[in-house]
Amino acid sequence: MGICSRRVLLCGMSAAALLGLAAAASAQTAAPGGAEAELDTVIVTGTRMSGLRAVDSPAPVQVLDATALQRVGQSDLIQAIAQNVPSFNAQAFGGDTANLTLSARLRGLSPNHALVLVNGKRRHGTANLAVLGGPFQGGAAADLNFIPLNAIDHVEVLQDGAAAQYGTDAIAGVINLILKDKGEGGNIIVTGGQYFDKGGKTGDITASLGMTPVENSYLDLSFESRWHGHSNRGDFDPRVLAPGFAAQYPAVAALPNYPYVNLIAGDAEYRLNIGSFNFGYQFSEALEFYSFGTYGKKYAAAFENYRVPGRVVNAAGAPLFPAGFNPKEAIWEDDYAISGGLRGTAGGWNWDLSTTWGKDDISINTLASANASLYLDTGFTPTDFHAGDFINTQWTTTLDLAHEYDVGMAKPLTLALGAEYREETYEILPGDLASRYKEGSQSYPGFALTDAGKHERRNWAVYADVALSPVEALQLDFAVRHEDFSDFGDTTVAKATGRYDFNDMLAIRGTASTGFRAPTLAEQYYSATNVGPNTAFVQLPPNSPAARLVGVNGLQAEKSINYSVGFVAHPGWGVTATLDLYQIEIEDRIVGSGTLYGSGGTPTIPAVAEAIVANGNVLDSTVTFTGINIFTNGLDTRTRGADLVVTATTGMLDKGSVQWTLTANWNETEVTKIAAPPAQLAGASLFDPSALYTLEKASPKFRLGAGAVWTWDKLSVNLKESLYGPAKSVDSYDGSTWYQSRIKTALITDLEVAYQVTDSVRAAVGANNLFNTYPDRLNGIYRQQFLSNTDNGYVGQYPTFSPFGINGGYYYGRLTYTF
Template sequence: MSPLSKAALISLLASTALPTAAMAQDAPAADELPSDIIVTGTRVTGMRAADSAAPVQVVGTQAMQAVGQQDLTQVLAQSLPSLNFQAFGGDTANLTLTAALRGLSPNDTLVLVNGKRRHFTANLAVLGGSPYSGAATTDLSFIPTNAIGRIEILQDGAAAQYGSDAIAGVVNIILKDQSSGGLFTVTGGQYYEGDGETASTALNMGFKLGDRGFVNVTGEYKFHNYTQRGGCDRRYLTLDCKTRTDINPIDAAGVEANPFYPRVNTINGDAKYSLYNFVFNAGYDFSDAVSGYAFGSYGKRKAYAYENYRRATRVSGTTSDGEKVYPLTAGFNPQEHLDEEDFSLTTGLKGAVSGWNWDLSLTYGRDAVALYTIDSANPTLYAQEQSQNADPIGLQRDFYDGTLVNSEWAVEAGVTKDFEVGMAKPLTLALGGQWRKDTYAIQSGEFASYFGGGAQSYPGFAPTDAGSYNRKAWGAYIDVAMDPVEGLHVDLAGRYEHYSDFGKVWNGKATARYDFSPAFGIRGTVSNGFRAPTLAESYYSSVNVGPGSTFGQLPPNSAAAKLLGFSPLKPEKATSFSAGFVAHPLPNLQITLDAYQIKLKKRIVPSAAIFGSLGSSTVSQAVIDALIARGVSLADATSYAGINIFTNGADTRTRGVEATIDYTSDFGGDAKANWTLGFNYNQTKLEKIYPLPAAVVNTAFSQTTLLDPNSIDGLTTATPRVKVIANALFTFGDFSVNLRETLYGVTHQRTSFSGSGYGSPGDGSGYTVLRIGTSVITDLNIGYKITPKIRFDIGANNLLNKKAPTVPLVAHPSGGVRPANGSNVYNPPITFTPWGINGGYYYARATFNF
């Protein structure tokens, strides 16, 4: 092994890193070695992860390279026991998947790039009953793994240090900064089922910028194809996929003529997407005292996700001569299509003067999501147009639904200085401030997309949905780090922020660590924090039209919400405690353990379904009036109509324990083994549920609480309480084998016929528990260096093809059986399965260093 490779391995072992997917590579340049010197969670220069008073894990480039699906969300989920990823999303949430730390909302994790706040996606996840509902955080897919030098994950509340969102922790992505050489990778793979074909290629290169600077650039292209899971559509086919004899003959003929027959309903599966990314990182030393830096990214994504199949008779018209016309004789499979553009740029200056280190930066980020409903139809519009013509006419199939835009400006300034005050080490003082402007806009779609009931599956944004909203915030912080005596480190931080839409917030944090010896130290933190509601949560408005249902997402900061008794969103308030130890009982062994508690007051949660009508019965006239006031047509609401809303609806308490063990074995020569074990346990309990406003309460229909069992479980039990990652990396000569076992604890969620998150008032069916038992997933990567510069890898994620459990079939009050969650597809996968719904995935990768 080369000296540089040995240095990289020693550096990883000395940190609290969890390199759960490490693989041997060619030795990188010295300036891109995975380092145990961290910049996250502390403002002390030269702090090692192993010496941190707060738990920090480091994921290096080797760990990233051994994950089959080269998406940053997948990389983190397969490396960190405390992080879980969203395997499947409904509607447009399937187009932008996300991840969460410590069982909390994805919005409670702050994402930084090179220490600077990264902007949010504009595509809000609206998923009743999902633990990921309301997610409008950073889209990690726009940061290619080839551009990353390392990732530092602070698993501790840090709002006093970084501001809003840092309740569960902080993910700081450090971009590569080498000034020469490069890396080119080509990867291909697919699921064992023969679908979900994936291809990606990425090029990273470093260049000198004159004699005193560098620029590092990365380009990436990725493609992923559809997957389909589950059986046949229960509405038109039997359990064994035979066309039902009791349905309309026109619909029966349409089902059999559909190109996907017999599995005509393709809603359960991955979206198809193509993604282009470009990232750069640059720096230049103007003098020995002043440096400039800049980094940024541009990404372009097109994605497509199928919705429920629509029968042939769903769209019909009558000519002016009275002839009945069905223009879509095979029925149709509508899709939601996203055309997204993501941009970010940070520029800054930093330097030193009179012992003060200073940093001044400007950041702008923007995410624009144009939405379309394609291969669909607007039944109301078509019927009107056909009635004015004697001959059958064509109909519009593709609709522009509107555009969501999120943009953020941030100006940051900070200074730090070390003072000799007679302590064991110099005292570090940091001062700084930040000014931000956030903007969120909804641009309405074309008239045909929202007229009447709108385009089937996803009506466009009507003018009543449209609007542009912004807020300004400024804050100031102070941070003092000191070592009063040898072995004791104390860090005190305080922060004040003022938001134009809800006022001021004060936060503080105290962190301490004491090392009894080089082999053992204890650490702990206490802090309070906050999360400002995203503008998307506050103002997003949309309508979802299903077969027989109409549900509107009501903006909590709207006049209609106020009439129903809901208040504008306020910030979440958090109080956090943690305590743990770091031990080095043997030269090559490190153990960390940290216990934590996070209490959230006024947590922003999605409500359960709040019904306006069920069939011909009125549940809440106020809800019906609110929908009509928003310009929503109820023509399709033959089964039910209602609203969902985000609100400060609950107080929660999350308790957990995180632990890591890292050990290396040297067998002599080039034979080594690196053993790592990561463990996370957390449990979230609801301490308070805020009341449902009186205007929408109806005891006769059991509409009495803000959260139903499904949404309660989405917050508390739909993600695993236990996650364990055991990893073994073996290297011998030019070969490496990486074996990873991930154990997921039990997850469960109650559901009802009316659909996940829609509750079941008045139907008497109760709830069925969807349960996923303890499961172990095996990942394997085998690598071989063909030459010193060329490496080939093959591997599999979920090697043993562990399938997602399916939703059970239960008797329905109206007769027959159907999936317990109301799905239109027999045997659909349980979508909150923590390792995903698609089964085993195999891949091959070629890596070229130069």
């Protein structure tokens, strides 16, 4: 079925939705876990008031219950949220180690601009910084995939600036994961699937168990084990088809899939085991102890660029690997977090004292590789290397107080006060000696002694929040927060929120807020050498003396202003609709620079070559292009957009009921100011066209989702259409000429059919991207540059910024046993 036919399907489904709403107004039945249940959920995100439902919130909060999350074919939490919230875009592919820790971003901003909470407590970030270019560059947010999907009761997504309420990082919004606290029942879910065009084989088993260890307590345990296989969507490697290559290296032609020997363009493989607990014990009506935590262990490995036989040779010129080799970057990762606290009431005050500690510890390794210089100099090289370690920790202690006062208004005034203290560390440990000898291990050199170091930050904050209703129809909320950082001084941010209900059918709401985000420690101090077969680029830490040689003197904090206005409508027939318009202005935004060449590219900048030497890096002398990348505050941006959510549940006479959902996001970012280039760059800019396009064009301009879940007796059918707007990038072979690549508007169909076999057993089969749609290929003239120069870059044929991935369709089966 082509895209035109699928558009007919979408239009037909939308028409059916309208007919169903009009014809079945008197036959509404809300299925458990449906749209109405989500709207009626009492939320704790975006407000300090108690008992507030999502549908009554003055700020836009989208609630996803466990049923909605588990209808997604992939069993990871990032995909579960991204396929339900159109302004939340998941990363499909990353460069180097970023392919081992995929992330997501909200409202087109950086992953670092969305704060992740678990049961309302701040979650620590990953230690694996996304370094290479693209829309997810610089991301070091919380890794959602270390939280079992089966542990979650529901997710509250606050799509609004909330730095004054929750602290820095909440410029785009907040994702609050609420864990199960039932204390009874449970389930076991087994899922398996793979891509239509091979690769990506996935298996997942997860279990959840609720119990009551003692009276007045609950304990919910969850465990998940998941594995995922490599995929390959790359083109052939032109190096192995060069004249005379086959005669010189005949063993290469015998490789599987020759000449498609380069496996870099595809998914990493991984094995993930994660567990969680959520415990509470109520001493009395006025005092409760609670604790929750997660632990995860992960192995992941991604193929890097194929190395030809002549890359690693002995003194006589004989290759160590006659057929060449495919190195891998691999991580062994331990991630854990634990929270504990007491909450209760005293003197009319609700209080909550808690502490949360989290750590992400990653061992970076280079496998099936070699150190060319070490082998040439000594006749020996390991094939597996320990390239170093990333370690990130966060310890947060908070005190929250709230009191309701009857001051003669329509509702009691809620006064909330609080304080927070947080300590963070980020550490890089060096690689083993062989991994960092001269230019280091092929594909991923070990971290040098000059890269290594441990860095710390402390900050404290106090806040106040007042929520009031002067009249029944009006809700107002004012928040102010003061934060003090050990390395960035202090700041004060504020937020005002209001909602007015004209009647039961229509309400308007709006917010205005300021924000502040200190750079992550990783953005400030990460240092490494990123290499390819003919490239070597240093990621220069902006706080280093070497950075000053190119005119960068450390990082400043970002400042933001956020406005939104919207409405909530209940036109009847069980329909609820919300539309929110927003604008987010960020001053001194932290972004990655473009490519700054020290040799080989255009322009070549002497200060760049000097900075590489000053930073202590030794680059491969055989490569064509060398240079640096660096994080800097050189831009201001403005993001404008709109979020639409329409939900309804209608009866289908004696044929069950249908949950209808229509969601949409329109989003556009504009660079409003570019700082003058430093004098040291001799007229060149820190930001090439690729860096600017990444901010302004690489996200889909709009995303529309239309879904229907039909439930009839034991059968349910979930059909969803997602329309992704166009996205663009520009690329250059050597910095002299730029070529635009465009992903055209694409319609993606997801379908799942489930049947309740017994009271306890439910079976489902389904497909994501049912019609196996791929993004448009990269610009053909741009790719021809690689082909003409016999360059391995020709292998990458699909844009890695594709919002629906580069792997095509995925089909799966799932079996659920509930007890």
